[in-house]
Amino acid sequence: MVTDFQKLVWAKLEEIPQGRITSYKELARAVGKSRAVRAVGSACASNPNLIEVPCHRVVRSDGKVGSYRGGYKTKIALLEKEGISIDQNGCVANFSNCFHHFDS
DNA sequence: CGATTGACCGCTA
DNA sequence: TTAGCGGCCAATC
Secondary structure (H helix, E strand, C coil): CCCHHHHHHHHCCCCCCCCCCHHHHHHHCCCCCCCCCCHHHHHHHCCCCCCCCCHHHHECCCEEECCCCCHHHHHHHHHHHHHHCCCCCCCEHHHHHHHHHCCC
C-alpha cells in the first residue's frame, strides 16, 4: 500500500540533486515531522523503486551511511557512482560538503 | 484491530 | 570520548 506520507517522502528524495546526500533527520524536518525520523526510514524501507527513487542518497545524521533495502554494499556502490566517497568505517567522507538542505 | 519492528536521534552513564 | 537506553512515527504481521 502506498500512503500519502510515503509519496511525500519520496517526493523530497527526488529533490536531492545528483552527487548530493541528505539525512533522515533533515528529511523528516522537510516533511514537517522532525521527530519522525524512524517513520521516514520505514517509508523508504517500503520503497518499491530502489532505482527510480534516489533513496540511497539518504544517510544518518552522525555521518554513517546507515542501512539499505538492497544491501549495505549496494548503497555504497550507488553513492560512489554518484560521486560520494565512503571511508572504511562506513562514514561519508564529504558529509558536510555534499549535504543537501531543504528549504522548509 | 492490537502488537511488534525498523534504513534513527538524543540524552545519560 | 564511547557505549547504552528510551522515545518517537509509520508500516507490517
